[in-house]
Amino acid sequence: MTNILIIYYSAFGHIATLSEAIAEGVQKVDGVKYKHVRIPEFADRSIRVVNQRSNDEQEGLSQHFKLTKRVVDYERVQQEQLHIPVATLDDLAKADGIIWGFPTYLGTMPGQVKSFLDQAGQFCTTGELEGKPTALFTSAGSIHGGHEATLLNSLIPLLHLGMIFIGLPYSQNPEYLTDKAIGCSPYGVSTLAGPDGSRTPCQDELTMAGRLGERVARVAKSFTVAKPFE
Numbered sequence: 191m192t193n194i195l196i197i198y199y200s201a202f203g204h205i206a207t208l209s210e211a212i213a214e215g216v217q218k219v220d221g222v223k224y225k226h227v228r229i230p231e232f233a234d235r236s237i238r239v240v241n242q243r244s245n246d247e248q249e250g251l252s253q254h255f256k257l258t259k260r261v262v263d264y265e266r267v268q269q270e271q272l273h274i275p276v277a278t279l280d281d282l283a284k285a286d287g288i289i290w291g292f293p294t295y296l297g298t299m300p301g302q303v304k305s306f307l308d309q310a311g312q313f314c315t316t317g318e319l320e321g322k323p324t325a326l327f328t329s330a331g332s333i334h335g336g337h338e339a340t341l342l343n344s345l346i347p348l349l350h351l352g353m354i355f356i357g358l359p360y361s362q363n364p365e366y367l368t369d370k371a372i373g374c375s376p377y378g379v380s381t382l383a384g385p386d387g388s389r390t391p392c393q394d395e396l397t398m399a400g401r402l403g404e405r406v407a408r409v410a411k412s413f414t415v416a417k418p419f420e
């Protein structure tokens with residue numbers, strides 16, 4: 191059996207939704223199973239970005255982006271994710287392929303994810319993740335907000351860990367040939383939450399998310415079969 195780990199952080203649920211579509215794609219490949227795990231929120235509430243949204247100082251920003259209900263949304267989405275196990279380094283070591291998902295924050299990965307990856311940095315020297323196929327999915331507020339940059343720059347730590355990057359090629363994704371503002375690119379899956387966070391992943395994005403899951407599953411399975419020893 192080939193094991194795919196879908197590991198994500200999601201504050202407002204867009205990434206959690208994409209993770210389900212990715213899992214559906216993984217399940218299309220016989221002999222492959224997946225596990226969802228979540229990267230936890232910072233334990234220290236004082237450094238959680240979402241809590242700043244209720245501060246009076248942020249009022250102007252909140253009005254501009256219509257963010258008034260977002261703390262409530264955040265609390266609900268966190269409750270909905272409680273049944274997903276918290277990610278451990280052991281999950282990474284045991285997986286045959288790893289698909290990472292997180293929102294775009296300032297054109298890159300959130301601190302929660304970087305903090306987890308820093309802990310996994312020990313695998314740079316021990317090599318547990320070397321040769322494992324990996325892929326990325328993200329969500330951004332706007333099509334101009336850096337979703338493609340996030341996918342590209344988040345590849346860097348994965349290369350440090352020796353992983354093999356799986357993208358989402360043109361010929362298999364005719365949805366790219368559009369003038370619509372939708373996510374996804376050859377660098378991976380993405381969706382757009384909209385400036386007020388109210389947009390949910392569209393069918394094209396979910397379809398491409400499934401294809402990425404299937405592609406990583408196929409590659410990981412071929413690598414597992416080629417392994418001399420289980």
Ligand SMILES: Cc1cc2nc3c(=O)[nH]c(=O)nc-3n(C[C@H](O)[C@H](O)[C@H](O)COP(=O)(O)O)c2cc1C
Nearest residue numbers: 201202203204205293295296297329330331332335
């Ligand atoms: C601290 C912070 C930084 C953000 N930076 C960006 C950004 O650089 N570009 C962008 O388009 N959206 C940005 N956003 C919006 C998030 O990308 C959006 O809320 C996210 O895609 C929603 O994903 P989720 O529902 O899974 O949490 C930012 C949001 C926060 C809280």
